[in-house]
Amino acid sequence: MLPAFVERDAVDALVAAQWSRILGEPPAALDADFFASGGTSLKAARLAGALRGASGVKVTLQQVYRLRTFEGIGSALREDGAAGDGRLVTLNAVGAGAPLLLVPAASGGVVGLHRFGGSPVDRPVHGLQARGLDPQDGPPSSELAEQVAEFAEALEASELPRRLHLAGYCVGGILAYELARTLADRGWEIASLVLLNTSLYCPPLTVEEGMREKLRQIAADADLPAEVAEQGAEAVLRALGTGEERAEFDARVRVFGSVAAAISGFAPAPADFPVRLFSTEDRDDPADIAATPGPVTDWPDLGLPDYRQYPVSVDHFEMINHAPTLEAVENVLAELDRPGP
Template sequence: PDYMVPSRVVPLEALPLTPSGKVDRRALPLSDGAEDVDFVAPRTVTEAALARLWSEVLGMARVGITADFAALGGDSLQAVQLFAAIARELGRDLPVATLVEAPTIERLARLIEGEEVSGWDAVVPIRTGGEGPRLFFVHGGGGTVLFMRDVAASLPSHVSLYGLQSEGQDGGPMTGWRVEQMATRYLEGIRAIQRGGPYLLAGYCFGGLVAFEMARRLQTSGERVALLALVNGQNHNPQPSGATGAGQQTAFGRGPSVSRAGGRRRRRTAQRLAAALFSGHSVRAARDALAWRIDAVRADPRVRERLGWLAHHALALGGRLPAAWRPDYIAAMTTRAERLYRPLRYEGKLTLIRGAGLSPDPLLGWGGLAAEIEAHEIGGPQRLRRELITPPLVTALGARLARAIEATHPAHQG
């Protein structure tokens, strides 16, 4: 399509890379005259404030109000930083998914200046209006749907894409954090858009578990699932189907059933955390109140999960989680949900799409849990799981999903 055809081409000897091996878009040179032609200066106080915040987060000298956040190289972590800064300096606590609807400073300023911002909704339209099928794509462990814009751009134009995002994006508690609870809520959301099958479902990473559970429930209720595609979706619990996960030991103790003394200690710790979170202190002060260093929290998954679980208890006491805390909280809860989920067999076809080197098991732990399994591998060795959902590999992912969709809707082929 025309919007994917570049207006300029700048030859380079090699692409600049970040330490993680991704393309460093901020280090890419501008083509001659690109800055003068494309830059649109802020016109209002709000646009000027947003331009300053975008420049700080993205590490750029200046940002025009019509520039797209993702096109400038912004990722999900920078999006969280941006919206934390917006909440702190402009007083508007917006969900990160707002970037799907308002990816530019110009559009975001309109929302901040008075347009009504809808609250959390499980279903986020990523690209709609196509006359073909609808694909419902479940979030990964971070709960956000921002990466799906790249996926949508790689799909045929007649396919509509809807993202499913987790609770907690607005700072509230994840009241339904288990896989089974997410499946229930997400099915309610997609049925409000599409009343009957055939359904097309996909899930990224952790979201693969939720998509699998959704497909199984739809099938059990008599609905047809035309596509169930898991993207880097591993099943780490290939236990017999009778296992329920009750009483499952975790990295920091047991599940919901804890000793009375342990429960009292956890409540006291949660109360201290709540006081730090909701009393206006900074994120660093809140974490220091629990004697955990920020780098330790992010480096040690067990500590991160414990912090998230305590934040869950703290949220039950009231208040909203600061924006900078939300990724750790959501990731902790989805990690816990992943550990407790025990999938039952799905009597349908399961399509696995994985990055090279993800696992020595080509079926990613799903062997015996579906009537038919079709596995595909994309790209060369990848150091990071998310490389499959970012350029350039996301194009190959979109092509693979497109082939799977067209196989279920042959009328749109050609």
């Protein structure tokens, strides 16, 4: 069952990851009450400790009791600057396996991926955020090599172990693949690359075309008339009525357009690390197939030396909240973590 809320930023994703790890389910809504959702005093203490470990912000048991709701706890962390600095976000700080690094898809961040920070994934989980989500960063690059280089530099400046798993959802798998190749060239050990429904149909798009596509998606998700999206970002934001700052809205729309432009025409080069594809029946979008010129080589056709593919029974949008799929991913990662004979 999909949660009834959509997290808004990296802080929401962080809190949702630990909430679901401790209660077994993500919050049902922004105003979900931790204790009414099954929380006890012991679980509240565990939540406070988990949030401290993941965010670096001092969260007390008393704060959990006082704030109670998902939105209230997240607001307190946000005020203290949790997940607000740098490119790296921690969704879970502890676990038995090698760390998992989530590479962002077209959204540019970890929004939508919080379930990977919760149960049954038993390992530290971190997520990258693209330059440009914060308007103060300036516009993001529309070049794939530059985006990947920025991610690599952020990781090399971090204290993450130099052996890790990478995962990317949708077009994020393309960024993850190129980042894995870059890190391997720099001496990192890539335990595996997990592709979560990543298609190689990448129609050519400019940044502006990608931005218009994002506005259409936002309008459609909000049940706005189609013509609103054609009127531009200001009209869409006004119709949404969410109170989001114009600069922040423009920034995330531009990140989407920049990623769309960066992956246009992508064709993978060979790699020798383990690659695991989790694929739904609707992995390839018919519109992308029609718009992609020339023949496309799919992942199984690349001759990768250590490649396996796993079917997923739900659709593209459900898979990142689908408990059996999360468990299957963790099982694959755990198998790869075990030493060979």
